[in-house]
Amino acid sequence: MGLFDRIKKSLFGKKDDEEEKKEEQEKQEEVEQKQDDSEAVAQEEQSEESAESDKQEETEPIEEDNESEASGEVAEDEEEPESEETAEIEEEQETEPQESETTEEAETETDEEEPETEELEEDEDSSQEELYEKGLEKTNKGFGARLNAFFAKFRTVDEDFFDDLEDLLIESDVGYETAEQLTDELREEAKLQNARSRDDLKKVIVEKLVDLYDKGGNSEDEKLIYHPEDKPNVYLFVGVNGAGKTTTIGKLAKRFKDEGKSVIMAAADTFRAGAVEQLVEWGKRVDVPVVTGKEKADPASVVYDATERAINEKADYLLVDTAGRLQNKKNLMAELEKIQRTIKKLLPDQPTETLLVLDGSTGQNALLQAKDFDKTTKLTGLVLTKLDGSSKGGVVLAIRNEMNLPVKLVGLGEKAEDLADFDAANYAIGLFHGLV
Numbered sequence: 001m002g003l004f005d006r007i008k009k010s011l012f013g014k015k016d017d018e019e020e021k022k023e024e025q026e027k028q029e030e031v032e033q034k035q036d037d038s039e040a041v042a043q044e045e046q047s048e049e050s051a052e053s054d055k056q057e058e059t060e061p062i063e064e065d066n067e068s069e070a071s072g073e074v075a076e077d078e079e080e081p082e083s084e085e086t087a088e089i090e091e092e093q094e095t096e097p098q099e100s101e102t103t104e105e106a107e108t109e110t111d112e113e114e115p116e117t118e119e120l121e122e123d124e125d126s127s128q129e130e131l132y133e134k135g136l137e138k139t140n141k142g143f144g145a146r147l148n149a150f151f152a153k154f155r156t157v158d159e160d161f162f163d164d165l166e167d168l169l170i171e172s173d174v175g176y177e178t179a180e181q182l183t184d185e186l187r188e189e190a191k192l193q194n195a196r197s198r199d200d201l202k203k204v205i206v207e208k209l210v211d212l213y214d215k216g217g218n219s220e221d222e223k224l225i226y227h228p229e230d231k232p233n234v235y236l237f238v239g240v241n242g243a244g245k246t247t248t249i250g251k252l253a254k255r256f257k258d259e260g261k262s263v264i265m266a267a268a269d270t271f272r273a274g275a276v277e278q279l280v281e282w283g284k285r286v287d288v289p290v291v292t293g294k295e296k297a298d299p300a301s302v303v304y305d306a307t308e309r310a311i312n313e314k315a316d317y318l319l320v321d322t323a324g325r326l327q328n329k330k331n332l333m334a335e336l337e338k339i340q341r342t343i344k345k346l347l348p349d350q351p352t353e354t355l356l357v358l359d360g361s362t363g364q365n366a367l368l369q370a371k372d373f374d375k376t377t378k379l380t381g382l383v384l385t386k387l388d389g390s391s392k393g394g395v396v397l398a399i400r401n402e403m404n405l406p407v408k409l410v411g412l413g414e415k416a417e418d419l420a421d422f423d424a425a426n427y428a429i430g431l432f433h434g435l436v
């Protein structure tokens, strides 16, 4: 199923079903009306015929004439209320069971149409969808609900409408540049689609937002890279203090372990003692070995040891945690470069991934950090953490619009399983469900 189909099914699906049912009912009523009409015509013709035969029978005895008139009246008296009542009853009876029949039919049809493999994929899809729904609850109640309240106030599509929308997007961390661009595009799109009603506009706006979340639309580019022939696949995690590097590495180690892969972690954040302990703790929790060094040891030496071990043990993955803050930015960048050089000494094609971890709840600050790191470190993708802690949600849009880097993972909670591949459809569903 395509991205828009999935979103449409999930967000607008109920409405579409209702519309379909309504159309079905209207069609049925039309058919009944036609039947009634033809019955009425038939009745008229019949009464005309009987009137004619009455005329023909005028010559016959008066008694019989009376009888036939009487019987005609009785017949008419009986027929009329009967046909009205029956029509009413028929209508009542027919509409009710038909409604449930339509639903049943629709359900059976979809059941029959979809092959088993798709059902399994759908199961996976729905568990990811649930993770997003749960993780984005706060954003849904914040950004999503603000958007909904904005529509509730909707009167007419004019310049004020688009100005207010732009303000709302800026307030929701979308950022000035993206908000302006988005509003301009929406103005055009609304004109193009001749969207005038509240529902039309809502659809145009949600579609446009989803389009931006899906930027490029090629989710394959957003998947974490894994080369089975290139073991170990080294993933280097960079980012400022507290962004969620250690937590993301722990969560990912669990995921890979659960997939049956062998994993080693390297605690190269020797700058902060607590960071090493934290990774060791994750190692115990998910049963993955952690290579550590002495306090304040050269992080590159820890990475060297860990890379050697990963090569010797033919590990599938080596996940490297780095320091978030040094005395100054220049030192931090120099340290990251040294780590990259050290890995390349042993494995020239590594690291497979250099992922910048950003705290998604810091809004525009996350975007600034992304731009900053992107200038100095060769990155392959982004990880947006703590999206469960943000009621704004706009930063994802800003990052998608202003960065040429894929968002590969999102953190949707503190638990080991609260890490998901970024998925535009699930993100949009989590953000807008219950609102559109």
Ligand SMILES: Nc1nc2c(ncn2[C@@H]2O[C@H](COP(=O)(O)OP(=O)(O)OP(=O)(O)O)[C@@H](O)[C@H]2O)c(=O)[nH]1
Binding pocket: 239, 240, 241, 242, 243, 244, 245, 246, 247, 248, 269, 272, 275, 278, 322, 323, 324, 325, 357, 385, 386, 387, 388, 389, 410, 411, 412, 413, 414, 418
């Ligand atoms: N709610 C929530 N909390 C998260 C998420 N990811 C990380 N955290 C929390 O954020 C805090 C900081 O995470 P760390 O993994 O220690 O961050 P770090 O980047 O390794 O920080 P340093 O080790 O200081 O460089 C911890 O309390 C984590 O539990 C997430 O997706 N959701």
